[in-house]
Structures are given as C-alpha cells and as structure tokens.
Amino acid sequence: xxEGLRSELSKQGVFTTTLEDLYNWGRKNSIWxxxxxxxxxxxxxxxxxxxxxxLARFGAEVFRPSPRQADLMIVAGTVTxxxxxxxxxxxxxMPEPKYVIAMGACAISGGPFKQGYNVxxxxxxxxxxxxxxxxxxxxxxxxxxxxxxLQRKIDEQALTGAQRPRHLVAxxxxxxxxxxxxxxxxxxxxxxxxxxxxxxxxGE
Amino acid sequence: MAVEYSPYLxxxxxxxxAGLFALTPLGLAWLWAKRFSPRKPGPDKNAxxxxxxxxxxxxxxxxxAEYYLYAIIFLIFDVETxxxxxxxxxxxxxxxxxxxxxxxxxxxxxxxLVWAWQKGVLTWK
Numbered sequence: 001x002x003e004g005l006r007s008e009l010s011k012q013g014v015f016t017t018t019l020e021d022l023y024n025w026g027r028k029n030s031i032w033x034x035x036x037x038x039x040x041x042x043x044x045x046x047x048x049x050x051x052x053x054x055l056a057r058f059g060a061e062v063f064r065p066s067p068r069q070a071d072l073m074i075v076a077g078t079v080t081x082x083x084x085x086x087x088x089x090x091x092x093x094m095p096e097p098k099y100v101i102a103m104g105a106c107a108i109s110g111g112p113f114k115q116g117y118n119v120x121x122x123x124x125x126x127x128x129x130x131x132x133x134x135x136x137x138x139x140x141x142x143x144x145x146x147x148x149x150l151q152r153k154i155d156e157q158a159l160t161g162a163q164r165p166r167h168l169v170a171x172x173x174x175x176x177x178x179x180x181x182x183x184x185x186x187x188x189x190x191x192x193x194x195x196x197x198x199x200x201x202x203g204e
Numbered sequence: 205m206a207v208e209y210s211p212y213l214x215x216x217x218x219x220x221x222a223g224l225f226a227l228t229p230l231g232l233a234w235l236w237a238k239r240f241s242p243r244k245p246g247p248d249k250n251a252x253x254x255x256x257x258x259x260x261x262x263x264x265x266x267x268x269a270e271y272y273l274y275a276i277i278f279l280i281f282d283v284e285t286x287x288x289x290x291x292x293x294x295x296x297x298x299x300x301x302x303x304x305x306x307x308x309x310x311x312x313x314x315x316x317l318v319w320a321w322q323k324g325v326l327t328w329k
Binding site: 067089090159 | 242256
C-alpha cells in the first residue's frame with residue numbers, strides 16, 4: 001500500500017494495515033521463551049520475568065517447559081561441550097518460527113571460561129543466534145533490551161518475496177546437525193552453515 | 205400479537221456461536237499455515253522425548269509390581285480389625301445368619317493370611 005495514501009487516510013482517522021504488519025505485530029508481542037537455564041545468567045533471566053522487571057509487558061512471560069510450545073530459546077549461561085548437543089536438539093524440536101537469544105559472555109563466546117577444555121566457545125557455532133547480549137551476567141535490563149531488539153527484528157520480517165525469513169522458505173532447513181561427543185572435541189567443532197569466523201589477515 | 209418464545213432457541217444460537225468462536229481461529233490458522241508456512245518435519249522434531257536427550261530403549265518395559273502384597277496384608281491386619289471390633293461389641297444381639305456371614309468374611313481373610321504366610325511375605329528380609 002502506498003505510504004502517502006496511508007498517511008493521508010490516517011489523517012482522516014482511517015487506520016489501515018497490511019496482513020504482514022498484523023502478523024508480525026501478533027508474533028512480536030507473544031514471544032514464548034523456552035524455560036531453561038544453563039548457569040548463573042538464568043537467575044537474571046528469572047529476575048527479568050518476575051515482578052520487578054516484568055517481562056509480561058512484552059508478552060513473553062509464558063516460559064514453556066516444552067520446546068514444542070516455545071518460540072524463543074534464551075541460551076542463558078555457559079554451554080559446556082557435554083550440554084551443546086542437548087541445546088541443539090532442543091532447538092531442533094522447537095517449531096518454526098523460532099528465535100535464539102544468546103545471553104551472557106559464556107553463551108556468546110565462552111566468556112571467562114573460554115580457555116576451559118570443556119566449554120563451547122559460543123552457541124552460535126551450531127545454531128543461528130538472533131540477538132547476542134554481552135555481560136557477566138547481563139542485568140535484566142539488558143535482557144529486556146534484547147527482547148526489544150528481537151521484536152524490532154520480527155517486525156521487519158517480510159511475509160513474501162526473496163527476503164522472507166527462513167521459516168517461510170520451504171527449502172530452508174528447520175533442523176541443524178546435532179554435534180557428536182567425540183574423542184577430543186565435539187564433532188564437528190562448528191557448523192559452517194551458520195558460523196563463519198572472520199578470517200584473520202596479518203600484515204604483509 | 206404474541207411472539208412464540210422458545211428458550212431453547214437461544215441456547216442453540218449460543219451453542220453455534222460458541223462453536224464458531226472456537227473453530228474459526230483454528231480454521232484461519234490452518235489456512236494460514238497452508239498458504240504461508242511450509243511444514244518442516246524432521247527426526248529431532250518428531251522425536252517422542254522432548255527434553256534434549258535422546259530416548260533410549262523401549263517403552264514396553266516390565267515394572268516390578270510388589271505393592272499388591274502390602275495392600276493384601278493391610279486388608280488382613282488393619283481393615284479386618286475395623287470390622288471385628290463392632291462385631292465383638294454387638295456379638296450378644298447377633299442372629300445366627302449374621303454370625304455365619306461374619307465367619308465367612310473372616311475365613312476369606314484368614315485364607316489370604318495363610319497364602320501370604322506360605323509365600324514368605326511375613327518374614328523380614
């Protein structure tokens with residue numbers, strides 16, 4: 001719909017919208033997170049859902065105990081290599097459209113335990129992460145900011161056309177390969193389809 | 205002119221409205237899914253267990269059902285007392301038929317006691 005016509009109509013008191021806007025408006029205001037925490041960030045996540053920070057303002061207070069009913073996975077805490085396959089499997093079991101917030105330094109990069117032999121250096125090696133929150137742990141306000149960022153992201157998603165998100169494309173995968181617990185490390189150590197580390201270019 | 209008043213008509217109308225209220229969003233969601241969002245099943249998504257771990261083994265396993273022994277022993281030693289005490293109190297005024305009925309009841313329970321004793325349930329292990 002023409003933007004000028006829309007603004008003209010709204011001046012006359014006629015509110016118009018598109019199916020796409022209505023769809024995204026509904027989705028962004030009812031993001032149901034999966035209720036699972038991995039480490040201390042989960043405490044901040046719980047605090048964010050309680051009365052003081054009140055995640056219910058974003059329609060996201062309904063923490064689901066089953067991945068089948070969840071829209072959003074908040075990876076809150078250190079992902080150990082033993083836990084990573086379970087996290088990926090839980091992500092696979094969520095229905096589309098699904099989103100991921102990596103909460104805290106550990107979930108986005110390994111954080112203070114990055115050098116640990118058993119710590120995964122960021123969950124974005126295996127599943128596509130929509131919002132990264134730094135912090136150790138991030139305060140509930142940071143999680144609220146991540147929610148608002150995710151809402152903005154959902155609001156901009158197209159319903160049709162080449163730019164439409166993954167869950168509307170029939171060929172795009174919904175499940176990502178679950179890493180195996182190998183002899184020395186997880187196999188594969190990362191999923192190249194979702195994680196392309198920047199190539200380090202040293203001086204000539 | 206008197207309008208014929210049927211209270212059941214309102215119930216019927218409300219029933220239809222309630223049905224539509226429930227079914228219309230479901231139908232719309234189904235149509236939306238048909239039109240826009242493709243189905244994406246997969247081995248993980250269709251898995252029975254949904255807690256991240258893979259399910260192991262078969263669901264058809266045998267459980268050891270031992271609780272029935274406690275139920276039978278409870279019946280013999282506790283429930284029996286509840287019946288025997290009033291029986292003893294009212295013993296003087298009972299008819300012969302009531303006495304025989306009570307004896308049959310006791311016999312049934314004693315039979316159970318003998319069975320349990322023979323099975324070795326009463327020995328502490």
